[in-house]
Amino acid sequence: MHPILGQLRRLALYLLAWIPLAILLAYLFDVTGALSRGESVALAFPLCMIYAFICLSAYYSCRATPFDRSSISRLVLTHGTGALVASGIWIVLAKMVMYWLSRTTSFSGIDERFSRQIPLLLGMGIVFYLLSINLYYVLMAMEASREAEARALHASVLARDAELKALKAQVNPHFLFNSLNSISALTSSDPAKAREMCILLGDFLRRTLGLGEKSAIPLEEELSLVHSFLAVEKVRFGARIHMDENIDKNAMNVPVPPLLLQPLVENAVVHGIANLVEGGTVRVDVKASDGILSVVVENTFDPDAPPKRKSGVGLANVRQRLAARYGPQASMDVKAAGEQFRVAITLPIEKEARAS
Amino acid sequence: MQERKIRAVIVDDEELARQVLREFLSAHREVEIAAECANGFEAVKTVAEQKPDLVFLDIQMPKLDGFEVLELIGPGTAVVFVTAYDSYAIKAFEVHAVDYLLKPIGAERFEAALTRAKERLAGALPQQTLPPTELAAAARPPSQHLDRIPVRDGTRVFIIPIAKLDYAEAQDDYVALACEGKKHLKQQTISSLEAALDPSRFLRIHRSYIVNLERVARVEPYGRDSHVAVLTNGTQLPVSKSGYARLRAFLDR
Numbered sequence: 049m050h051p052i053l054g055q056l057r058r059l060a061l062y063l064l065a066w067i068p069l070a071i072l073l074a075y076l077f078d079v080t081g082a083l084s085r086g087e088s089v090a091l092a093f094p095l096c097m098i099y100a101f102i103c104l105s106a107y108y109s110c111r112a113t114p115f116d117r118s119s120i121s122r123l124v125l126t127h128g129t130g131a132l133v134a135s136g137i138w139i140v141l142a143k144m145v146m147y148w149l150s151r152t153t154s155f156s157g158i159d160e161r162f163s164r165q166i167p168l169l170l171g172m173g174i175v176f177y178l179l180s181i182n183l184y185y186v187l188m189a190m191e192a193s194r195e196a197e198a199r200a201l202h203a204s205v206l207a208r209d210a211e212l213k214a215l216k217a218q219v220n221p222h223f224l225f226n227s228l229n230s231i232s233a234l235t236s237s238d239p240a241k242a243r244e245m246c247i248l249l250g251d252f253l254r255r256t257l258g259l260g261e262k263s264a265i266p267l268e269e270e271l272s273l274v275h276s277f278l279a280v281e282k283v284r285f286g287a288r289i290h291m292d293e294n295i296d297k298n299a300m301n302v303p304v305p306p307l308l309l310q311p312l313v314e315n316a317v318v319h320g321i322a323n324l325v326e327g328g329t330v331r332v333d334v335k336a337s338d339g340i341l342s343v344v345v346e347n348t349f350d351p352d353a354p355p356k357r358k359s360g361v362g363l364a365n366v367r368q369r370l371a372a373r374y375g376p377q378a379s380m381d382v383k384a385a386g387e388q389f390r391v392a393i394t395l396p397i398e399k400e401a402r403a404s
Numbered sequence: 405m406q407e408r409k410i411r412a413v414i415v416d417d418e419e420l421a422r423q424v425l426r427e428f429l430s431a432h433r434e435v436e437i438a439a440e441c442a443n444g445f446e447a448v449k450t451v452a453e454q455k456p457d458l459v460f461l462d463i464q465m466p467k468l469d470g471f472e473v474l475e476l477i478g479p480g481t482a483v484v485f486v487t488a489y490d491s492y493a494i495k496a497f498e499v500h501a502v503d504y505l506l507k508p509i510g511a512e513r514f515e516a517a518l519t520r521a522k523e524r525l526a527g528a529l530p531q532q533t534l535p536p537t538e539l540a541a542a543a544r545p546p547s548q549h550l551d552r553i554p555v556r557d558g559t560r561v562f563i564i565p566i567a568k569l570d571y572a573e574a575q576d577d578y579v580a581l582a583c584e585g586k587k588h589l590k591q592q593t594i595s596s597l598e599a600a601l602d603p604s605r606f607l608r609i610h611r612s613y614i615v616n617l618e619r620v621a622r623v624e625p626y627g628r629d630s631h632v633a634v635l636t637n638g639t640q641l642p643v644s645k646s647g648y649a650r651l652r653a654f655l656d657r
Contacts, residue, residue, distance in 0.1 A: 222464075225488035226418070229507035233420035236427055284418055322417070323466045325443050352563060354444065354469035355551050357490060357544075 050107055051187050063100055069179075070096035073172055082164045087155070091162075094145070099138050099173065103180040106130060110184040127181050135173025139166055208372065219256055220314065220362075223280075230284050245283045252276040256307070264303035264398065267334065267341075271295065274313050274332070281317050288327025289317065299336035302397050305369055309343060311362035312391050316347035320389055323353035336397060343393045351387060363391065370395065410525065411438040413454065415447040415473065416462040416486065421507065425460050425486070428514045435518070444468025445561055451477040452559045458521050460505075463487045468554055468561065471540035476556040478536075478591065482521045496543035500534045537592045541600050549602035553581060555588040562588060566605070570619050571641060572597055574612040582639070607654060609633055609647035623651060 052058045074092035077083045083091065106127075113126045142162070150159035227249050234242035255273045259265070271293075282289050309332070316330045328348035335342045363382060370378040370393065378395040412435050416422045422440050429435050438456045441447040444467040451459060451473075461483050463470035471493075474483055485504040487493055497504040503517045523529045544550075553564045570582040574594035580587045598608050608614050619635045623643065626632040631643040633651070643651060 221489045225507050226421075229424060229488065229509065230418070230420040232508040233424040233427070237423060284420065286419055322464070325417075325466050350466065353466065354464075354472060355548075357464065357469070357492070 050104065051184070051191070052107070053104060063097065066096050066100045069176060076168060076172070077165060080165065080168060082161050083158075087158065091158075095138075095142055095169075098141055098145075099134075099176060102134050102138055102141075103177055105134070106177060106180040107184045110181060110188060115185050115188070127178065130181075131174040131177040134177045135170050138173045139169055142169060219253065220318075222318070223314070226284055227280055234283075241283070245280065248276065248279045248283070252280055256310075259306040262306050265306045266300065267295075267302045267304050267309075268300045270304055270306065270309045271300075271332075273307075273310050277310055277313060278317075278330075285317075285321065285327065288324070289321050290327070290329040291332070292329050293332040293334075295332070295334045296336050299334045299341060302336050302341050304341065304395070305373060308366060308369075308393070309345070311366050312343075312345040312393075315362045315391075316345055316389065319353075319356060320347035320349035323350045324348060339397050339399075341395050341397050343395075344390065346388060346390045348387050349384070349389045351384070366393075407434065409436040410434055410458055410522065411436050411454065411456040412458040412460065413437075413439045413441065413447070413450055413456040414460045415441045415444075415465070415470075416460070417442050417465045418462075421462065421486070424509055425514075428509070428511060429518075432518065442466075444470075444473045447473045448476045448556060448561050449559045451481060452556070456481060457525050458482045458484070460484050460486055463490055463493055471536070471543060472554045474536040475540060475590075475592075476554055476561060482524050484517050484521055490543075492545045493543040496539060500539055500542065502534075502539060535592070535596065537596050537600070541596060544600075550600040553590065553597075555581065555590045557588070564588065566601070567618075569606075569616055570635060570637065570639070571616060572614045585637075607647075607650055609651055610642050610644045613641050613647075615641060617654065620651075623648070623655075 052062045070093045073096055074088045077088035077092055078085050109126055109130045113123060115123070118126075143159075143166075146159045146162045149155040150157060227245070231242050231245050231249070234245060252273070255269075255276055259273075278289065278291055313330055313332065321328045321330065331344075331346040333342075333344040333346075367380050370380055374395055379393065381390075381392045383390045383392075412429060414422050414425045414429075414437060416425070419442075422442075426437060426440070429437060435458070438454050439450045441450050442465075444465050446467075447459070447461070447465075448468065450456075459477070459481055461470045461473060463485060464487070465473075468476070470485060470487075477483075483503070485493070485497060485502065486507065486509070487504065488507040494504065494506075496502070503520055505513060505517055520529065549566075551566050553566070553569065555562045555564060564581055564583045568583050572594060573580045573582070573587075575589070577591055577593070578589045579592050579594050579597055580589055594608075594612065594614060598606070598614055601614065605617055606614050607617055615633055615635070619637070621634050621636045623631050623633050626642075629645070631648045631651075632640045633643050634640055
């Protein structure tokens with residue numbers, strides 16, 4: 049679509065830009081002497097308006113000869129010809145106007161006097177046309193860069209979406225392999241328990257499945273995912289894991305991003321409880337008040353535990369997702385003091401989803 | 405004449421994981437389970453006391469991880485590593501032909517590992533020649549530096565956090581680790597220790613010395629063209645010519 053004709057505002061701005069050119073033309077008419085000052089002004093303006101519309105056609109030849117992909121000779125030839133044709137048309141139209149005007153009393157004889165201005169008109173026509181060519185190339189370059197920006201933005205949004213999906217869908221392979229090993233141990237010593245653990249593990253995996261596509265789930269659902277995770281881990285670690293939870297009743301239906309709480313509890317087990325010979329307790333506290341949901345996960349840990357062979361991917365993952373979704377409205381605070389490890393999250397409660 | 409039994413120790417913090425190994429081993433009358441351990445400290449102590457032939461060693465455990473245990477139990481014991489999922493460790497095991505089992509442990513794979521361990525014990529296969537510290541270094545994720553050094557004195561284990569290490573001195577096959585006025589001996593070459601330490605915090609200032617840069621108070625000329633590094637606690641360490649160049653480059657930065 050034509051960048052100027054397409055929008056009324058742009059067209060008005062474009063015609064406004066022609067006023068200085070009209071003034072220039074009037075001045076030139078005046079100083080070359082063939083026309084009176086009054087005639088110069090009276091003619092320059094309508095002539096420029098006519099030419100402004102003729103020059104709109106320059107856009108099409110600019111589009112046909114892209115600046116960065118056409119040879120110089122091609123550019124010179126195309127726009128040189130264009131300039132001559134546009135000026136020619138302008139002169140013909142001007143002559144027609146003059147012929148008509150010369151029959152009125154106030155402009156009698158203008159036809160003949162104007163003819164002496166034709167070389168000037170031709171020259172200015174070429175200059176004005178080339179100016180328009182310039183304008184269109186600038187507009188096209190701006191358009192191209194805006195499109196490139198939009199494309200880059202779109203691509204980065206897509207990439208982040210894909211990344212978030214991947215982040216959400218991950219199940220720790222450690223967890224899976226260790227659980228399978230526990231099942232393998234139980235098959236001979238306690239087949240009923242082995243079956244129970246298969247079911248617990250299946251239950252957990254089923255719950256995580258498809259969470260990647262959801263943008264929010266009720267906190268209650270996330271909690272039951274946590275319970276299902278801990279049920280499996282309790283078979284593995286036996287009496288070493290304790291869970292203590294304190295959940296605000298009215299927080300149960302608050303929508304939260306899926307896999308918000310589970311990675312925190314998993315982190316507490318893997319990097320905390322698993323390193324304690326005597327085991328320990330994971331405490332989960334959830335409160336909802338004044339439109340803010342606050343989640344605290346606390347666990348005991350051994351400050352002298354063997355160096356981690358894997359850094360806390362789970363925590364970084366939750367932090368990234370919170371930042372991507374809520375920006376500065378959400379906070380995540382990780383603190384290790386003495387033998388206590390504490391992660392505190394606050395996030396805004398989304399209103400429209402709360403009503404449903 | 406009854407053949408001497410192979411004495412094995414199972415080390416894993418999960419009871420069920422120990423149970424699988426116990427079950428697989430129960431089919432082998434020639435193997436006797438000498439002990440089971442649930443954490444790294446216990447493992448080092450038990451191995452030092454019982455001197456078993458074979459150890460099944462989990463990697464992720466409380467107190468000390470499997471590699472730290474390996475460093476402390478020294479050579480002479482065949483070790484089969486057991487892990488659920490540790491891409492760097494598995495790669496290191498493969499490269500250095502160290503026996504390992506993946507959880508869940510399959511019977512066939514277990515038998516193969518046990519056979520190899522037996523051959524190794526019978527002398528049919530060469531003993532593990534790679535020093536434990538180098539295996540541990542090879543299994544460490546890239547860009548991760550040592551942040552503590554476990555040392556053993558008899559059956560006791562000390563952990564030296566890297567920040568408390570003043571300097572290390574080479575003494576034949578050992579390094580002496582100076583920490584809070586005491587020196588702890590560890591069987592390791594100074595070069596392999598140097599490679600494992602964070603180069604922005606520790607510098608090899610001499611063929612036989614690595615120094616914690618935070619401890620260096622000043623460098624003084626000594627003799628005609630050598631230097632000594634004076635530590636904050638007054639200890640003087642020799643600085644070689646190339647060591648001095650490295651130290652200068654660091655101090656000028």
